[in-house]
Amino acid sequence: MGAARPPPAGISAKPPANGRSTKLNRILDMTNDEAIARAAIAHLQTTYNAKGDHGKFDEMMTVFAPDAVFEVPGERHEGVAAIEAYMRGVLANATLAPGKSSPARHNLTTRQVEFISPEEATGISLFLLIRDGEIVQTGVYFDRYALVNGEWKMSYRRVKMEVDRV
Template structure:
């Protein structure tokens, strides 16, 4: 099935709402982007996809290096994070979870390094400000392949930045005795 292109379909948000730039609703016209630049609808969708890919990469890179404040900044204030059988609502609850992770994974605890690798990232841009995505991840440590699973996400653009509105982390399997197996509750 061909992926829906929100920017050109007649049933899209553009045909029902007016552009915030010039009030037009005709197909094929430019839309306004953050900071007043004008981009075609196709370029806006490509920019959204690339920004979302960057968001997912920063989540893993910041987490792998213990930069939990930077990781937290990737979530909307009212975001939901679902993982390890727990549903966390809002940045404060997500911060508390990251702090618990930091306590368990500090220097001298767990693996010498952790690297999350993402693949098969599928992004469905629903509107100028909303998207969904899913991708697989595999985690490597100094001992090799550790655990793997799937992220299922909802993204929202706020103040020109794409953020996680909802993230569900599923662990499909973990190597016995591995870092991921010991991190599960």
């Protein structure tokens, strides 16, 4: 074995003085407000996929801020009404339509949320869409979240498709 490599720029080679890892410090130093915000944002992400998979658009739309923007490759939808109209069209598509041999199931993985301020956050999450036991889509959600009237809402979502067999 050769000599140990130096850590990447911005990463200290020494552990924090308190003996905990840097990652553990960040988790343990999280405020109650941040923990609550993270849970609320995770709930938004889950609600979006679960309600969409079941065609419950009234409930799905509750995750969005009134002026939210939703982008998919080649399309941009502004405002909850436009987003809902787009989603209803997706459900009418044969891929997600009711009556298939199995329902569509979105699975989220690798969620990361960073706070810009106490009222704003950004997020990235990976998704898989499974249909009839097969992965038919994979991609990345790029999100922005905002505190609206005391509730976390999705203010922006861009969907990047990586695999699309739909």
